[in-house]
Amino acid sequence: MIHPREEQLALYSTGDLDPDALERIAAHLDECLRCRECADQFYQLQQVLATPAAEPDAKDLQNVRRRVMENLPRGVERRWRFEWAIALAALIALVIFLNRSLHSPAPLPVVPAQPVAAALLAQLPSSPIAIKELAMPRRASPRAPGLGSIALVARPDREPLIKIATTDPKIVILLTPSSPNEERTESNE
Amino acid sequence: MTGALMLEQNLLHHWIERARAGDSSAFERLMLLHEKMVLRTAQRLLLNTEDAKDAAQEVFLKLYKNLGRFRDDGDLAPWLYRMTVNVCFDSKRKVKAAIPIDCAPDSHDAAPDPEKTLRAAEQRRLVFSAIERLPERERAAVVLRDIEGCTTAEAAAILGSSEETVRSQISTARAKIRKFVAERLSKASGGSK
Known part of the structure; x- marks a missing residue:
């Protein structure tokens, strides 16, 4: 009589064998008391192992949960906070930019040279005439030349000359009081 | 489903x-x-x-x-x-x-007969004592297959082994446990005589 190995009987107790092996061992157990006792012990072992063990204690579960929650890495939340911080900073920068754009002082209007010169000439004393230089605000925009300074140039035996400098150093306007409509534009170039 | x-x-x-x-x-x-x-x-x-x-x-x-x-x-x-x-x-x-855990079965399943309960508790203690002595791979196979109720295929997937390997580990482990429990019970009954 060929006895099945103990490992085969161990698997037989839970049916973990192919059908042929199961049938062969079942037939053997009908005839062999020793193998049947061994197979019974494996059945008993399975009953012990399959008996539901007491579930973990509720306090132990709670303890594990608390420890896990306390030790959770905050990587994900940190990442979200970082992204929110970037978005908020961008929003603040946008608001500041728009605010400055809307409330920035308007560029000074380009004052026509001729009326200014005429008004100045009307206030001129008859004589003697000192050379004056009048500071004028400069235009904010560099694109179009604005008024730079106005100077009255006294000339012996001749009418004084009004010299109007612009913000562009290449452009200087010279006017004579007697002929205010006659303008001469000089170029420094 | x-x-x-x-x-x-x-x-x-x-x-x-x-x-x-x-x-x-x-x-x-x-x-x-x-x-x-x-x-x-x-x-x-x-x-x-x-x-x-x-x-x-x-x-x-x-x-x-x-x-x-x-x-x-x-x-x-x-x-x-x-x-x-x-x-x-x-x-x-x-x-x-290691401080042994309580291997007692769920109290709802306790047998009413005190002698039977005592015998079952002793057998259970011996079984878990035998499991403690198993190599870790065999212990894991038995815990997953016989205690947690996974199939052999599931246990194999969890352990990253083939079904054949896990089946071999389970059969070897069961044989060791049976032998350990049988020897201890035999000694105990011999000593009590």
């Missing part, structure tokens, strides 16, 4: 997504669903409640770090089993001293 199971899987999917987005309360719900399974398995593998609690904590922290890898909700339980086994193996290598 039953409606309850579908509902559970939908909730599971929902909580995984929310936990992945950084919602810690959703992660806590995932823990509540799986904590018994993880701690119970760790207790059976380590036979020590304090070590098992440490292992369970490590398993769930690893889960949090690896939430992004779960594409299918069905991957979660096998992954948790696998991680529990791995963490417990690592833990066993670090710590050898």
Whole structure:
């Protein structure tokens, strides 16, 4: 009589064998008391192992949960906070930019040279005439030349000359009081 | 698939997504669903409640770090089993001293006959004492297959082994346990005579 190995009987107790092996061992157990006792012990072992063990204690579960929650890495939340911080900073920068754009002082209007010169000439004393230089605000925009300074140039035996400098150093306007409509534009170039 | 199971899987999917987005309360719900399974398995593998609690904590922290890898909700339980086994193996290598856990069966299933209860308790103590002496791979195979109720294929997938290997580990482990228990009971009955 060929006895099945103990490992085969161990698997037989839970049916973990192919059908042929199961049938062969079942037939053997009908005839062999020793193998049947061994197979019974494996059945008993399975009953012990399959008996539901007491579930973990509720306090132990709670303890594990608390420890896990306390030790959770905050990587994900940190990442979200970082992204929110970037978005908020961008929003603040946008608001500041728009605010400055809307409330920035308007560029000074380009004052026509001729009326200014005429008004100045009307206030001129008859004589003697000192050379004056009048500071004028400069235009904010560099694109179009604005008024730079106005100077009255006294000339012996001749009418004084009004010299109007612009913000562009290449452009200087010279006017004579007697002929205010006659303008001469000089170029420094 | 039953409606309850579908509902559970939908909730599971929902909580995984929310936990992945950084919602810690959703992660806590995932823990509540799986904590018994993880701690119970760790207790059976380590036979020590304090070590098992440490292992369970490590398993769930690893889960949090690896939430992004779960594409299918069905991957979660096998992954948790696998991680529990791995963490417990690592833990066993670090710590050898063990305080035995209570291996008593659930009190609801206790037999009314005191003598029978005593005999069953002794047999159970011997079985778990034998499990404690098994090599870790054999112990893991027995815990998953015979205590947790996984199929051989599931246990093989969790352990990263072939079914044939796991079947061999289970049969060897059962034979060792049977022999250990039989010898101890035989000695006890011989001594009492």
